[in-house]
Amino acid sequence: CAFNPEPLADFIDIALLGDGEEAVVEICEAIRTKRKQGLGRRQICQDLRHIEGVYVPELFTPHYNSDGTIRSIEPHLPDYPGVTRRYLADLDSTPYPTRPLIPYMNTVHNRVALEIARGCTRGCRFCQAGYIYRPVRERQAGTLVKLAEEALANSGFDELSLLSLSSGDYSAIEPLLRHLMEQHAEDRVAMSLPSLRVGSLTDELINEIRKVRKTGFTLAPEAGTERLRQLINKGIEAEDLLDSARTIYTLGWRLIKLYFMLGLPTENTEDLQGIVDLAAAVKRCARGTVGGGDVNVAVSTFVPKAHTPFQWEAQLNLEQTKERQSWLRDALRKKKLRLKWHEAELSVLEGVFARGDRRLGAVIATATDLGCCFDSWRDFFDFSRWETALQQSGLTFEFYLRERSMEEILPWEHLSCGIPKEFFARERAKALELEYTPDCRTGTCSQCGVCDFTHIKMRYAEASPTLPAAEPEAAPEEERFKIRMQMSKTGKARFISHLEFMTVVNRALRRIQAPVRYSAGFHPHPRISFPDALPTGVESLTEIIDIELFRQPDPADFTARLNAELPKNFKVVHAQELPCDSPVPAMAIHTSSYWVPLNPEFPPDLHARINAALRAESILHTRTKKDKQVEVDLRPDIADLNLDQSGLELTLYKGSPVVVTAYLLRVTQEQVRSMGMCKTKVSMKSAL
Secondary structure, rough: OOOHHHHOOOOOEEEEEEEHHHHHHHHHHHHHHHOOOOHHHHHHHHHHOOOOOOOOOEEEEEOOOOOOOEEEEEEEOOOOOOOEEEEOOOOOOOOOOOOOOOOOOOOOOOOEEOOEEEEEEOOOOOOOOHHHHHOOEEEHHHHHHHHHHHHHHHHOOEEEEEEOOOOHOOOHHHHHHHHHHHHHOOOOOOEEEOOOHHHOOOHHHHHHHHHHOOOOOOEEEOOHHHHHHHOOOOOOOOOHHHHHHHHHHHHEEEEHHHHHHHHOOOOHHHHHHHHHHHHHHHHHOOOOOOOOOOEEEEEEEEOOOOOOOOOOOOOOOOHHHHHHHHHHHHHHHHHEEEEEOOHHHHHHHHHHHHHHOHHHHHHHHHHOOOOOOOOOOOOOHHHHHHOOOOOOOOOOHHHHHHHOOOOOEEEOOEEOOOOHHHHHHHHHHHHHHOOOOOOOOOOOOOOOOOOOOOOOOOOOOOOOOOOOOOOOOOOOOOEEEEEEEEEEOHHHHHHHHHHHHHHHHHHHHOOOOOOOOOOOOOOOEEEEOOOOOOOOEEEEEEEEEEEEEOOOOOOHHHHHHHHOOOOOEEEEEEEEOOOOOOOOHHHHHHEEEEEEEOOOOOOOHHHHHHHHHOOOOEEEEEEOOEEEEEEEEEEHHEEEEOOOOEEEEEEEOOOOOEEEEEEEHHHHHHHHHHHOOOEEEEOOOOOO
16 A cells, blocks of 8 residues: 555655665765755745656645545646656665574564565566566576575574565575575574565475475465466466476375465356365365375455556455355355455455545544554454445545556556556456466567666576575584573563563574584474573573583673673673583472562551461462463462562462462452562572
């Protein structure tokens, strides 16, 4: 939706269309200069129109017909009749960030993301990205090897994702992938290729992917019949898909996910049945392989997008979408296949905004006033609020989901992706005639109009690059050492969960290139032993962590280097070498002590409660575990309890100090977490 910013025109000063690497710098420099000149916000925005790719919505006014369609889009300035997207001519020479931000918590794309290419020439007629990112520009393999090495070293990530609209189409994908896997094999870095098309899969590529930790393989035929795949210009046949499926199952994958679209132009019952038949045929490809195989089918609803040959097409309404989803679910169930689908209501909203105009600004404002927020989260999404907002604005879903006339002025008419409207109209006509448009990479030029063949043109990587020999340092497995660290986790770090704390430590160790030993097996893990999980919200001055190494460490140097890489509020307090057979922290710690600061006006009977708890043989407590009520005995966990005017000290053998404190104070666990509890010391069964 971002390439049609009209629904957001009421809320934004400028939008940048196209590639941003160079343009963002120019925008920042211009704003800085004009502010020094004393220019106001409005004048600065208007002046930014001279930067290629910058769209200033207030410099255009749409006028509407009585039926709601657009009569004209009026430019306010004669030198600014429209906006064409910004192009980055050479991707390989553009600076790329090799010091990414490292999140504390798990996020989407929590890895090094390396863009290997931009653009796609396959010409799938439903795909907006395939048109607005043209032409294809690839980074050279040598450049990518260097960027990957720097980004992995600077981040501590253990996964590298090679990104593009179609990673398998990258000219040097096999030698690049092979080199990166060899170079980072000893570092246990996993490689992922999140966008692979059936037509780009070779046996060698699948073999390389096999070496990466993968639990599933996704293929996207998009449509169930040859006719519909020809209409959308997908360029693959069923037999191509089945050949790939046989290879994938043979090489050990147990699950293939098939991705289809629902509601493509001219779709009929035969096309829906084709989805069922093709999915069943893929599942049959697993017969005779070790362990067999399964298929998951995922469908999303086709949403016509601006700047595509299908920008004039109609979209299924809510009832039609649910009806076809239900038909598919029942038909696939008979074949013992599972179906996942994109929520119909969300698809309808996406369709409205993908081809929306400025009048939707009022809808957004009203929906926000009605409480719409975080709508992509199912728990927050309330479709009825959007229905109300649209109704109050005098608009309908049907108006935005309808088929558009070829003569109609579209809301984005003044915004160009570099491909003229006439090209999209020709492609639409070819689609209805089931005429294929070849890929520019391997066929003749499609004459889309993007390239000027001098500055803006296709730029491919060398297909057989000369890459430096990968010489990873082999870990001398016969060497084995252990270092024990005492770490503090204070301030905002107390909100980091135990799993995220482990990730923080592991990434910092990778950044200092610590010689950490790994476990054996298919999924090797670093040999790092943590204590029992500290409850979220509790600080600690003494987290005990053991690390196995294949080189003997200098504890002082190790501490200094690690502290330089740890985020704020994490610190190594002490480190020392231990015998390799020393018990891990969870087994070596005898007791842990926690301090809970209390308000001077703590409950008057707290002393009595503590004495009763210490005298009791058992303290039964009911807690919820996996939606079930479970009764546990807290008494065996308690070593000692002490109270003075400033706070409560708990000494526990194990268990959660939050639960024990909540029991003693008769408050909720959430209240305890806000009291500032801190783990102050541990006693060891064997000395530190």
